[in-house]
Amino acid sequence: MSAANQLAALIANMFATGLLDDQFQQLQMLQDPSAPNFVSEVVTLFCQDGERIIGELAKQLDKPSVDFDRVDAFVHQLKGSSASVGALKVKNTCIQFCELCQQKSKDGCLKTLETVRINFYELRGKFQTMLQLERQVNGFPPNN
Amino acid sequence: MAAAEARGREFPVGMKVLVVDDDPTCLLVLKRMLLDCRYDVTTCPQATRALTMLRENRRGFDVIISDVHMPDMDGFRLLELVGLEMDLPVIMMSADSRTDIVMKGIKHGACDYLIKPVRMEELKNIWQHVVRKKINENKDHEHSGSLDDTDRNRPTNNDNEYASSANDGGDGSWKSQKKKREKEDDETDLENGDPSSTSKKPRVVWSVELHQQFVNAVNHLGIDKAVPKKILELMNVPGLTRENVASHLQKFRLYLKRIAQHHAGIPHPFVAPASSAKVAPLGGLEFQALAASGQIPPQALAALQDELLGRPTSSLALPGRDQSSLRLAAIKGNKPHGEREITFGQPIYKCQNNTYGAFSQSSPAVGGLPSFAAWPNNKLGMTDSPSTLGNVGNSQNSNMLLHELQQQPDTLLSGTLHNIDVKPSGVVMPSQSLNAFPASEGISPNQNPLIIPSQSPSFLASIPPSMKHEPLLGSPSPSTSLLGGLDMVNQASTSQPLISSHGANLPGLKNRSSNAMPSPGISNFQSGNIPYVVNQNAIGVSSRPPGVLKTESTDSLSRSYGYIGGNTSVDSGLLSSQSKNPQYGLLRSQNDVSGSWSPSQDFDSFGNSLGQGHPGSTSSNFQSSTLGKLPDQGRGRNHGFVGKGTCIPSRFAVDEVESPTNNLSHSIGNSGDIVNPDIFGFSGQM
Numbered sequence: 094m095s096a097a098n099q100l101a102a103l104i105a106n107m108f109a110t111g112l113l114d115d116q117f118q119q120l121q122m123l124q125d126p127s128a129p130n131f132v133s134e135v136v137t138l139f140c141q142d143g144e145r146i147i148g149e150l151a152k153q154l155d156k157p158s159v160d161f162d163r164v165d166a167f168v169h170q171l172k173g174s175s176a177s178v179g180a181l182k183v184k185n186t187c188i189q190f191c192e193l194c195q196q197k198s199k200d201g202c203l204k205t206l207e208t209v210r211i212n213f214y215e216l217r218g219k220f221q222t223m224l225q226l227e228r229q230v231n232g233f234p235p236n237n
Numbered sequence: 238m239a240a241a242e243a244r245g246r247e248f249p250v251g252m253k254v255l256v257v258d259d260d261p262t263c264l265l266v267l268k269r270m271l272l273d274c275r276y277d278v279t280t281c282p283q284a285t286r287a288l289t290m291l292r293e294n295r296r297g298f299d300v301i302i303s304d305v306h307m308p309d310m311d312g313f314r315l316l317e318l319v320g321l322e323m324d325l326p327v328i329m330m331s332a333d334s335r336t337d338i339v340m341k342g343i344k345h346g347a348c349d350y351l352i353k354p355v356r357m358e359e360l361k362n363i364w365q366h367v368v369r370k371k372i373n374e375n376k377d378h379e380h381s382g383s384l385d386d387t388d389r390n391r392p393t394n395n396d397n398e399y400a401s402s403a404n405d406g407g408d409g410s411w412k413s414q415k416k417k418r419e420k421e422d423d424e425t426d427l428e429n430g431d432p433s434s435t436s437k438k439p440r441v442v443w444s445v446e447l448h449q450q451f452v453n454a455v456n457h458l459g460i461d462k463a464v465p466k467k468i469l470e471l472m473n474v475p476g477l478t479r480e481n482v483a484s485h486l487q488k489f490r491l492y493l494k495r496i497a498q499h500h501a502g503i504p505h506p507f508v509a510p511a512s513s514a515k516v517a518p519l520g521g522l523e524f525q526a527l528a529a530s531g532q533i534p535p536q537a538l539a540a541l542q543d544e545l546l547g548r549p550t551s552s553l554a555l556p557g558r559d560q561s562s563l564r565l566a567a568i569k570g571n572k573p574h575g576e577r578e579i580t581f582g583q584p585i586y587k588c589q590n591n592t593y594g595a596f597s598q599s600s601p602a603v604g605g606l607p608s609f610a611a612w613p614n615n616k617l618g619m620t621d622s623p624s625t626l627g628n629v630g631n632s633q634n635s636n637m638l639l640h641e642l643q644q645q646p647d648t649l650l651s652g653t654l655h656n657i658d659v660k661p662s663g664v665v666m667p668s669q670s671l672n673a674f675p676a677s678e679g680i681s682p683n684q685n686p687l688i689i690p691s692q693s694p695s696f697l698a699s700i701p702p703s704m705k706h707e708p709l710l711g712s713p714s715p716s717t718s719l720l721g722g723l724d725m726v727n728q729a730s731t732s733q734p735l736i737s738s739h740g741a742n743l744p745g746l747k748n749r750s751s752n753a754m755p756s757p758g759i760s761n762f763q764s765g766n767i768p769y770v771v772n773q774n775a776i777g778v779s780s781r782p783p784g785v786l787k788t789e790s791t792d793s794l795s796r797s798y799g800y801i802g803g804n805t806s807v808d809s810g811l812l813s814s815q816s817k818n819p820q821y822g823l824l825r826s827q828n829d830v831s832g833s834w835s836p837s838q839d840f841d842s843f844g845n846s847l848g849q850g851h852p853g854s855t856s857s858n859f860q861s862s863t864l865g866k867l868p869d870q871g872r873g874r875n876h877g878f879v880g881k882g883t884c885i886p887s888r889f890a891v892d893e894v895e896s897p898t899n900n901l902s903h904s905i906g907n908s909g910d911i912v913n914p915d916i917f918g919f920s921g922q923m
Contacts, residue, residue, distance in 0.1 A: 116354045123269045131269055139262045166306045173304070173332030174262035176354040187332075 096229035103223055112216050117179030133224050139178045140217045146171045147213060150206055154199065164202060165194040171209070182212045249364030250275045253297060257287040257315065258304035258330070263353060267302065270360050284310035288318060295323050299367045302351075305331035305338065313345045320346045324374070326366040330355060443485060450474065451485060460493065 094102070107113045124131040146167050153164045172187035174180075186209045193201035254276045258264045264280045271278040279298070281287040284307045291298065301319055305312035316327045329342040332353040342350045348366040351359055443451070454471035455463040465483035472482070 119354075119357065120266065120269075123266075123273060128269055128272075135262060135265050135269075138265055142260065142262055166308075169306050169331065169333050170260050173353040174260045176332050177260075177263045177266045179354070184332075191333075 096226050100223060100226040100230060103219065103226065107216075107219055107223075112182050112219065113179045114181040115179065116176065120179060133227055135178055136220045136224060139174055139180070140220055142174055143171060143183070143213050143217070146174075147206070147210055150209075154203055154206060159197075159199050159202070161194050161197045161202075165191065168194060180216055183209065183216055186212050249367070251277050252364050252367060253277045253299045254279070254302060254363070255287060255291070255298045255300070256280045256302045257284050257307070257312075258282065258302075259284075259307045259309075260304065263304070263330075267355060267360070270355070270357050273357065274361050276364075283307075284312065284315045288315060291319060291323055291325070295325075298325060300348075300363055301325055301327045302330055302363070303327055305329055305333060305342065313341060316342070316345045316347055324370075326370045328363060328366065447472075447474065447477075448485075451482070451489070455486070455489070460490075 104113070104117075108117075120132050120135055149167050150164060150171075153159060153167065168187050168190045172184055172191070175183040175187060186205065190202065190205045190209060193205050254271050256264060256267050256271065256278065258267070258280075259282050261282060264282060268278050268280050279290070281290065284303070287301075287303075288310070291301070301315075303312045303315050303319075307315075312329060312331070316329060319325055319327050326348040327346070328349045328351060329347040330351040330353060331338065334352045339350045348370065349363070450472045451468060454468040457471060458464075458467055463486065465479050465486055468486060469477060469479050469482045
């Protein structure tokens with residue numbers, strides 16, 4: 094199967110499994126000759142930033158006395174960025190996370206953080222594959 | 238939408254949008270979308286840097302889109318500041334769709350609130366907000382001042398707003414927005430519009446001469462009886478409308494009120510303290526107006542002063558004195574955002590050179606002599622009646638202050654008043670160099686211990702030859718401290734000094750970002766932060782040894798901070814000169830002479846607060862040095878405020894008083910300047 098086909102199949106699959114929503118399509122539509130790498134840029138940025146935020150969340154929740162406001166702020170940030178790229182599953186988990194922050198439940202937050210982490214890494218894996226395939230489609234050898 | 242107008246017909250194509258969001262992903266997506274809408278997009282990941290950019294280039298943007306949750310500054314805070322200082326439409330944005338947060342955004346004046354993910358369709362429509370705001374402004378402006386009662390209402394209104402804001406940050410915010418609007422209206426009156434400009438509303442430039450005529454008319458009628466109509470008749474200036482006068486009168490009243498309050502607040506030998514100790518910063522408006530074009534002839538000033546002096550605070554026919562007290566109170570402390578309340582500081586003033594920030598502090602002491610003269614061009618925070626005291630008569634204020642400090646007989650004071658020259662340029666100082674204040678001599682009329690003429694060339698240039706004493710301006714050498722070693726900052730805007738010296742702990746002191754330091758800093762301080770004193774321009778710093786404030790300040794700076802012996806009320810308001818200066822036509826010195834510092838609102842309180850609340854900075858430092866400290870950029874710029882001549886009340890405390898470049902580098906983005914985000918009063922708490 095050609096890289097292009099693989100790419101298309103991958104993306105379709107991500108939509109089908111609820112990893113992505115139509116916001117991602119909006120991003121795809123925004124890509125044009127004037128911004129040929131837009132999608133890959135956004136995706137890369139999201140992957141990097143998301144990881145950072147999750148790290149921050151873990152740190153915050155690791156404290157003996159958790160500052161839920163800060164946790165909330167980070168969660169909202171993750172929510173915002175995942176919403177902006179169309180990362181549906183991650184976004185939904187963030188929404189749950191927010192609820193637990195409001196309740197100031199450390200346990201609940203920790204659990205949800207785990208879920209977020211899992212979902213995020215799942216998505217990130219697929220994004221990375223996507224980026225690789227895209228490079229191939231564009232004539233570059235696959236990255237590692 | 239200057240930019241839009243310039244571009245002409247194609248609007249909204251090319252509309253200038255500034256996007257502020259700490260989330261890089263969102264920033265990128267939004268940028269792409271906005272570009273697709275054919276807007277002109279600038280992105281900024283840091284709110285503080287964005288604020289600097291805005292302050293530097295007020296007209297460079299048509300609309301702001303800002304995230305709510307940001308690490309260096311609360312989005313609502315940015316919203317307020319932008320609204321107050323620049324009056325640009327701000328659209329909030331967040332993944333947080335909770336109703337209470339959205340409500341908060343609306344209350345703080347957001348034009349709109351978008352929930353992430355933001356869709357293209359929503360962005361395509363944002364131009365409506367720009368247009369709508371313009372239309373509303375025009376409408377308000379046209380209606381402004383149409384009736385006397387409107388004017389009457391305004392001060393009250395404003396006061397109420399201040400008060401309310403003070404008491405209730407959240408709810409008050411919308412009022413402040415309203416007030417902002419009114420202010421905007423007022424300002425438009427004063428805005429300098431080219432005679433040939435095609436603006437719809439002719440703007441009156443309140444030049445010194447014009448203002449003097451105004452003051453004469455008011456004096457003639459008696460402040461109590463001065464109604465716009467009669468003033469207009471007396472002035473007999475062709476082309477001047479009743480509305481212009483009404484609006485100017487309102488500002489003037491605010492100014493007087495403020496002065497009065499200063500009197501009241503300060504145990505001034507000359508003035509029996511009547512009202513609350515807190516002095517509300519005089520609306521820089523008055524100052525600005527006064528200083529608008531430069532200097533006010535001494536006689537006008539004297540006359541004014543006489544009038545003011547002659548009346549005890551209570552007697553000043555200023556409406557709502559209580560309100561002003563309220564305001565002061567509000568400003569002083571409760572509001573985290575100082576800017577709005579402006580008690581001293583009026584909203585962030587952009588002072589070009591806050592060099593004079595130094596004097597603001599003393600202003601309270603001055604007993605509110607309306608030193609109209611003192612407004613140097615800069616937009617000393619006067620935009621909104623910033624520490625008018627500070628500005629106006631810096632000389633007066635300083636003199637007063639000195640007097641107070643030195644416990645000079647009243648005569649000195651009155652003597653000074655008359656002699657105060659209005660000096661253009663933000664430096665409040667009367668022509669005197671700092672040296673003029675030898676303690677032994679008391680305060681000479683033109684000496685403004687507090688005010689240290691910045692060396693900025695512009696300032697110097699503006700110093701009238703009539704200055705009696707050797708001009709402080711430009712005297713690099715540190716002036717001998719007036720009060721017990723207060724050094725006036727000769728250099729450029731000082732303001733920062735207070736704060737910066739401490740290693741930038743002082744909130745808002747950072748001058749660097751000059752823009753960043755809005756006078757609010759002063760107000761913010763109320764909450765325990767650095768009091769106004771901090772205001773970038775370190776005005777009226779207490780007698781602490783100078784140089785404390787600025788950590789980086791150059792030698793000159795450190796030396797020159799003058800303090801006021803005892804009270805260090807820094808008027809942050811004074812420092813910021815710019816923020817709405819343009820409207821008043823304040824003299825803007827090139828080098829950003831810092832505009833007016835709002836006289837530290839509460840002179841006393843600052844002094845006290847200085848000692849305390851400054852985050853990390855020892856208030857004492859402020860006091861002493863700030864007075865005169867003008868950030869020394871060599872240009873006499875007030876670091877306290879914004880580098881480029883925008884003085885931002887020390888709230889934003891730029892840490893470096895002097896930046897190598899004249900333009901206070903608004904290195905907000907690097908947040909290097911911001912030592913303590915809390916200074917801004919933002920820390921997310923409104």
